[in-house]
Structure formats: C-alpha cells, structure tokens
Amino acid sequence: MSSIASTQSSTHQSPAWVKRWFGPESRIAWLFILPSLIGFITFYAVPAIRGLVISFTNWDMLTAPTFVGLDNYSKLLNDPVFWDSLGKTVVYVLLNIPLQTALAVGLAALMDRVTKSSLIRGIFILPWLLPPVIVALIWLWMLDPTLGFINNVLRSLGWQTLSFLGSPDQAMPSIALINIWQYTGYTSLLFFAGLQTIPKEVYEAGAIDGASEARMFWSITLPLLRPVLVFVLVTSIIGSFQIFDTIAVTTKGGPVNATKVITWYIYDYAFGRFQMGYATAIAVALFIILIVVTIAQMRILNANQSDLA
Amino acid sequence: MTTILPARNTQADGVRPLHRRISLGRIIAWIALIIAILIVIFPFWWVIRTSLSSQKEMLAASNSLGPVGFTTINYFRVLGLVDVATAQAAGGSGQAINFFLYLRNSIIVAVLTVLGQVFFCALAAYAFARLKFPLRDEIFFIYITGLMIPGVVTLIPNFILIRQLQWQNTFLGLIAPYFLMSPFAVFFLRQFFLGLNKELEEAAKLDGCGPFGVFWRIILPISLPPITTISILTFVTSWNSYLWPFLVGQNENVRVLTTALAIFRSQTPQGAPDWTGLMAATIVSMVPTLLLFLIVGRRVVNNIQFTGFK
Numbered sequence: 001m002s003s004i005a006s007t008q009s010s011t012h013q014s015p016a017w018v019k020r021w022f023g024p025e026s027r028i029a030w031l032f033i034l035p036s037l038i039g040f041i042t043f044y045a046v047p048a049i050r051g052l053v054i055s056f057t058n059w060d061m062l063t064a065p066t067f068v069g070l071d072n073y074s075k076l077l078n079d080p081v082f083w084d085s086l087g088k089t090v091v092y093v094l095l096n097i098p099l100q101t102a103l104a105v106g107l108a109a110l111m112d113r114v115t116k117s118s119l120i121r122g123i124f125i126l127p128w129l130l131p132p133v134i135v136a137l138i139w140l141w142m143l144d145p146t147l148g149f150i151n152n153v154l155r156s157l158g159w160q161t162l163s164f165l166g167s168p169d170q171a172m173p174s175i176a177l178i179n180i181w182q183y184t185g186y187t188s189l190l191f192f193a194g195l196q197t198i199p200k201e202v203y204e205a206g207a208i209d210g211a212s213e214a215r216m217f218w219s220i221t222l223p224l225l226r227p228v229l230v231f232v233l234v235t236s237i238i239g240s241f242q243i244f245d246t247i248a249v250t251t252k253g254g255p256v257n258a259t260k261v262i263t264w265y266i267y268d269y270a271f272g273r274f275q276m277g278y279a280t281a282i283a284v285a286l287f288i289i290l291i292v293v294t295i296a297q298m299r300i301l302n303a304n305q306s307d308l309a
Numbered sequence: 310m311t312t313i314l315p316a317r318n319t320q321a322d323g324v325r326p327l328h329r330r331i332s333l334g335r336i337i338a339w340i341a342l343i344i345a346i347l348i349v350i351f352p353f354w355w356v357i358r359t360s361l362s363s364q365k366e367m368l369a370a371s372n373s374l375g376p377v378g379f380t381t382i383n384y385f386r387v388l389g390l391v392d393v394a395t396a397q398a399a400g401g402s403g404q405a406i407n408f409f410l411y412l413r414n415s416i417i418v419a420v421l422t423v424l425g426q427v428f429f430c431a432l433a434a435y436a437f438a439r440l441k442f443p444l445r446d447e448i449f450f451i452y453i454t455g456l457m458i459p460g461v462v463t464l465i466p467n468f469i470l471i472r473q474l475q476w477q478n479t480f481l482g483l484i485a486p487y488f489l490m491s492p493f494a495v496f497f498l499r500q501f502f503l504g505l506n507k508e509l510e511e512a513a514k515l516d517g518c519g520p521f522g523v524f525w526r527i528i529l530p531i532s533l534p535p536i537t538t539i540s541i542l543t544f545v546t547s548w549n550s551y552l553w554p555f556l557v558g559q560n561e562n563v564r565v566l567t568t569a570l571a572i573f574r575s576q577t578p579q580g581a582p583d584w585t586g587l588m589a590a591t592i593v594s595m596v597p598t599l600l601l602f603l604i605v606g607r608r609v610v611n612n613i614q615f616t617g618f619k
Binding site (some may be wrong): 020021025026028029030032033035036037038039040042043044045046047048050051054061107110111113114115118120121122123124125126127129130131132133134137138139140141142144146147149152156181185189213238241242244245248249263266267270271276279280283284286287290291294 | 334458460462488571
C-alpha cells in the first residue's frame with residue numbers, strides 16, 4: 001500500500017511483498033522458526049499424511065506397497081476383533097475416567113480445606129512422574145496372584161484371593177486401578193489449582209446464607225471448577241483411549257484377549273504381523289473416533305453453562 | 310510453603326470461622342487425606358521391602374511388612390556386580406540388567422531431547438509471540454492442530470521413516486522425532502512470552518541489540534522459570550517413554566532404562582518371576598527421577614497450575 005510512495009522516492013527499493021516476506025524482521029523470524037518447522041514437517045505433518053496414504057495400501061515393509069483403495073477400511077468395518085478391541089477400550093475408559101476424576105476432585109477439595117502443604121501435594125504427584133513401565137511392574141508385584149501384597153491382605157481377612165491381572169474378568173479393572181493410582185494425584189493438583197482461583201467471598205456469602213459444606217461444594221465449587229473439569233476430562237479421555245504401556249508390560253493383551261485394547265491391536269498388526277496398511281487404517285479410525293469424542297464432550301460440557309461468574 | 314501456609318490460615322480464620330465450627334469434619338478430612346497418602350506411598354515401601362529381602366525366605370513369609378532375611382544381594386546382582394553363580398544362587402536368572410549402560414543411554418536421550426527441543430521451541434515461540442512475518446498465525450495454528458494428532462497415528466510412519474534412514478539402533482533415531490520441536494513446548498513458551506513486558510526488549514534494541522541478542526540476553530534470562538518447567542516436563546516425558554525406544558532402540562548400546570526393564574521382566578521365567586531382582590531393578594531405575602523430584606519437585610507442584618490452565 002505504501003509501495004507507490006516508496007518506489008517513487010527511491011528506485012532501488014524492493015516491492016512491498018518482497019519486504020513483507022524477506023524484510024529484516026521476516027528473515028530473522030523465518031530463521032527462528034526454521035528448526036521447529038523442519039521438525040514439524042518431518043515428524044508430524046508428513047507422517048500424518050503418509051499414515052493416511054499407507055492406510056490405502058497393503059504393505060509389509062519388505063516388498064513394494066500395493067494400492068488397495070478403501071479395502072482396509074471396509075475390512076475394518078467387518079472385523080469383529082476391531083469392534084471388540086474398540087469395545088474393550090471404551091470399557092477401560094469408563095472404568096478409568098469417572099472414578100479417577102471423582103477421586104481427584106475429592107482429593108483437591110480435601111487439600112484445599114485442610115492443608116496447602118506443597119510436601120503433601122508433592123507426594124501425590126510422585127506416581128505421575130514415574131515411567132508407566134515402572135508403575136506397571138510395581139503393581140504387577142502388588143497384585144501377584146500368590147505372593148502379592150493385596151492378596152496377603154485378602155487372605156488375612158479370611159477372604160478369597162484374586163488373580164487380578166491373570167483373570168480375564170479382573171484384568172481390565174486391575175489395569176484401570178493401576179492407572180488411577182498413577183494419575184489421580186496429578187489430576188487432583190489441576191483441580192487444586194482451579195480451586196485457588198475461586199474467590200473466598202463466594203463461600204463467605206454461602207456461609208452467611210446458611211449453606212452447608214456439601215451444598216456449597218455442589219452449588220459453588222463444582223460449577224466454578226467447570227473450565228478445569230473440561231480441560232481435565234478432554235485431555236485424560238484422549239490419553240485413556242491410547243492406553244498402551246501398562247498393558248504392554250503386564251498382560252500383553254491377555255489373558256484370552258481380555259485387555260486387547262485398540263492401541264495393542266494396532267501394535268500387533270504393525271509390529272507383530274507387519275501389515276502396515278491395515279495397522280495405519282486402524283490408527284486413522286482411532287484418530288477419527290477421538291475427534292468425534294472430543295467434539296461431543298465439548299458440546300456436552302458447554303451445553304449446561306451454569307457458571308456463577 | 311512456610312510463608313504461604315500461616316498467612317493463608319490466619320486469613321481464613323479471621324474471615325471465615327467455618328473451619329473451627331466443623332472441627333469433626335476437619336478430623337475426618339485429615340483421616341481421609343492420610344489414607345490417600347498411605348495408598349500412594351505404601352507400594353513404594355513394598356518395593357523397597359521386597360528388594361531388600363532374600364528371594365527364598367520371602368516366599369515363606371510373604372506377609373511380613375519388613376524385609377525378610379535382610380540382604381542387599383539383589384542390588385549387586387541386578388547391577389551385575391556379582392558373578393553369575395552367586396546371582397543364580399540368590400534366585401535370579403543370572404541376567405544382569407546392565408544398569409550403568411542403560412542409565413547412560415537414558416541420560417543421553419533425555420538430555421539431548423531437552424536441550425534441542427527447549428532451545429528450538431523457545432526460538433520459535435519467541436518469533437510467534439513477538440516478530441511480525443507472513444503466515445505467522447497460520448503456521449502457529451497448524452502447530453496447534455499437531456497437538457491433537459494422537460501418537461499412534463504418526464508412530465508407524467515415523468518408524469518407517471527412521472527405518473528407511475537406517476537410523477534404527479542409533480541415538481539419532483531415538484532422539485530425532487523430539488529434538489527439533491514439540492507443539493506443546495512451542496505453545497507453552499509462546500503463552501509466556503506474550504505476557505512479557507515489551508519495554509525491556511525495546512530498550513535493548515535501542516542499545517543496538519539484534520533480534521537474536523534480544524532473545525539470548527534478555528528473553529532467555531528472564532524466562533528461566535517457565536523454561537525450567539518445560540525442561541522438566543520434556544525430561545520426564547523423554548525419560549518415561551517406552552514404545553518409541555522399544556521400537557527403534559532395542560540394541561544393547563542404545564537401550565534405555567524403560568526398555569531394559571520391560572525386557573528384564575520378560576526374561577524372568579513365567580513360573581517363578583524373580584521379584585526381588587525385579588524390584589531392586591525398579592528402585593535403581595527410579596533413583597534419577599526421585600533425585601530430580603527432590604531438587605525441583607516444588608517447582609513442578611507449583612507450576613502445574615500454569616500448565617493446567619493453558
């Protein structure tokens with residue numbers, strides 16, 4: 001826009017678009033983002049597109065891939081094991097998220113009321129810092145069918161011992177409990193941080209009106225915590241759908257496919273059977289499912305707006 | 310902690326006599342909190358207790374809350390410091406977990422990942438926050454969509470890429486996907502840079518500082534807290550990751566601790582797992598994380614608010 005004036009005043013001045021794209025500030029900026037751009041293109045953008053392309057082929061990584069169109073996707077729709085693993089994943093998410101979130105909110109409210117000690121918060125965050133592999137090993141031992149601590153307790157109470165990870169019925173709940181142990185503390189700190197932003201006057205007003213603690217929790221704390229709740233639910237559900245490490249260390253999809261969740265199914269096809277086309281098709285399907293779940297969640301959680309603020 | 314705690318309490322007591330009124334509720338709350346703490350801590354004690362027990366004696370007294378037949382042999386045999394016969398006599402498979410090598414590998418991978426990722430992401434985040442250039446907001450938006458792509462989608466193509474580059478079983482292959490950027494780190498640091506006061510930068514520019522000088526001498530030093538936070542998060546993520554190093558770095562010379570532990574576990578015979586050895590290996594592998602936690606734990610705890618809200 002100012003190019004007319006500037007080109008008239010000095011003949012060797014570059015046109016505006018050159019200045020915009022390659023002026024001193026732009027050049028520096030390009031230099032600053034260049035490494036990250038290379039990383040993003042190489043390991044995020046291109047792989048995402050390549051994954052989609054591979055899903056339209058049959059490929060064992062040894063011979064050349066053959067284009068099969070939508071064959072992998074139609075195979076997917078008619079694959080009972082895929083639907084079964086999807087169902088198991090949903091069961092896992094339902095075993096994991098509601099309990100974990102409820103416990104975390106409770107724990108955060110407890111800490112908020114009785115102590116703000118960062119030592120105690122530190123203790124609760126400890127399991128989250130550990131590798132899932134280590135947490136899985138610890139609980140594999142705690143839940144051991146014969147020698148595990150939990151079964152010691154059950155035995156000394158005169159109850160029947162349980163095989164936990166060794167039983168098709170108990171394996172999935174056991175894995176959910178392991179992950180609840182690992183992530184509840186971290187999640188509760190997110191809620192705790194959220195609680196610190198609620199103005200104390202709101203509670204004072206509630207107390208003056210004679211509201212009970214429980215009443216204030218339901219009518220003040222929870223509604224005002226909603227932004228954090230949305231964040232926590234969206235991120236932890238996405239993470240929960242991709243449960244892998246714990247299963248890889250403890251049950252490897254067993255016993256009798258009881259913990260064959262969708263990521264394990266993808267892993268099995270890609271690195272057990274080397275069917276890259278079908279494996280990436282399942283991965284793309286998971287991606288689509290996650291997008292749908294996230295959008296649905298956003299809708300539901302925003303639909304009942306009840307913030308006092 | 311000591312400065313915040315009394316201040317908040319006196320304020321609460323003065324304004325809100327609620328706490329004193331429901332002292333019974335407070336007692337119950339404390340009991341619930343202590344139970345929660347025990348649930349978190351007890352497994353750690355059980356791991357320590359197992360690692361210090363004698364394999365054979367422990368089988369007979371699995372109820373004991375303390376170590377059974379106290380011994381440190383498990384640590385020595387896991388670290389490969391005793392000969393195979395002694396290790397087998399103590400209940401192991403004779404398999405040492407070549408701890409120091411795997412520790413070195415984990416450190417190499419995590420430290421290089423942190424250095425690369427945090428530096429390059431800080432550069433990019435600064436450009437996104439402060440510099441004007443075409444397509445700036447569009448590129449940033451595309452980065453953010455990268456946050457939403459689940460790991461499994463890019464995992465297989467990335468594995469194929471590393472295979473085609475023949476970077477399997479090299480540190481290059483282990484680190485490459487995380488070295489140049491992570492969408493989260495760019496997002497996190499940009500958010501912080503946006504909130505910085507521009508006056509310092511303007512003053513530095515007037516003094517003849519170039520853009521990189523401003524970034525290096527002004528921005529980085531005053532951004533130390535968030536940079537430390539993102540460094541810790543990146544370190545822990547890298548240290549804890551299992552699937553990627555398992556896929557591209559199984560070879561001894563690049564094998565990291567998580568992979569090593571999973572392999573060690575699958576090497577123990579199905580019938581009688583070497584629990585004392587496994588738990589000693591677990592403790593040993595936890596030490597670096599615990600040290601980091603002791604040094605910077607409070608920062609992590611207090612910064613979760615920041616990460617959580619963004």
